[in-house]
Amino acid sequence: MDCTEGVKMAMDKDTISRRRFCQLAASGIVLAPTLVRALQQSSPGRLTAREVVRRIRQQVGVPWRTPTADDFKAGDPDAPIRGITTTFMSTFEVLQRSVSAGNNFVITHEPTFWNATDIISDLKDDPLYQQKLKYIEDNKLVVWRFHDHWHARRPDGIFAGWNRVMGWDKYTVAGTTPSRTNTSSLKSGSKT
């Protein structure tokens, strides 16, 4: 099973309580502590999404690669941010809940516009695309994808979250680091 789907499954509203799901989604389990450290030096009201991403690139521990899916998908990266949501997928509902929670920066593992590279050329006339984009703009949300490098990190951040939720840390086989063979979401037929 793809670990990404695994985390999704563990976070699914049907497999754990909704309250717990919200806690997990809001905390981002593993990603959030890294961000908290990175943000401790921030001056409130002036932090931008672009600055957060700059710090992530400093902290992630692997060289930044190109091409990568890890990029801004919507919103103004230079607008001030008030709070950060991490999520498996920036669905419309997650965006709404971020707004309710006062978070205007959404870091998503998977696409926002329903295809691997968030190509929107075929979606421009799609009323759902227009509605979702308008919601992002109206609420001054910024969406950034964090997929390839979170997987490339050692240990793979998705595996780390999975192992923690499953309680499998104690079964780690010495000398192995959980990781995937292909961390780019851009290749044809890749798992994401």
Place this chain on the structure above:
Amino acid sequence: MTGQELIERIQKNVGVPWQSQRPDGFPDGIHIGKPETAVTGIVTTYAATVDVMRHAVASGKNTIICRETPFYSRGERAPIAYRNAPAPSKELTDKDPVCSFKQEFISQNNLLIIRFVDNWDARNNSGQLRGLVRALGWDHPSQNRNVDYATSAAVFQVQATSLANLARNISQKLKIRGARVIGNPQSSVGAIAITHGLILVSEVERMLREFRPDVLVAGDAVEWEVVPYFQDLVTAGRARGLVLVGNEASEEPGMSEMATWLKTFITEVPVEWISAGEPFWTVRRA
């Protein structure tokens, strides 16, 4: 009748110009086995699993006509949308114990594996859609709002019911346990668009625009494409539900239709549909 003669007879009866090539490199025709092999009996099925092959052999049939490829991949030339891995190389199929076991079974039993997909789907009387609609019991004219069997999708108007009831009804008709549903179970639904196999975002978008259904029923979907697309449609109030019955369950009734059709021009040997069976079972959390 040899394998070659069987192919020729299908070509003569299919009613559309035979397309011999497919972008993914697996054209319709004999995939494994010799064209001169005598056909002892024909099985149609969704996928030539080892289990299906054993059933075929046990009933004295050596020819399997299937929709999916015997070695689990459609090939490196497949459109990117289908998300397939490259076609397995000969080296891999020789080295892989599952593939070599299957290959040996095929050789030892002198089986013919025939793929028949594109030309079957190209008929202007979609056997796959017709089979699925018939299996659901929606082929009654009063329910038919806009059935066009020349395309792969149709829309039906059933008596308004809840999404949960609809999903239960579909599961009973198709005898499946692994259907998955997006949407509020209590939503009232009546207009149902249906298609078979994998659906893509562009197809969902088109079906919603053309048919304005409450619910879409299909085989399967890429979990990080159509699935969140549908979640967002529901959140945005643009659709009420998606019922995914599984790729196999959505295609298998069409393979039954194929057996019925083959019998109209093949009388020398028995023709039988064997279901590959729903692959999944589900866990109910205590």
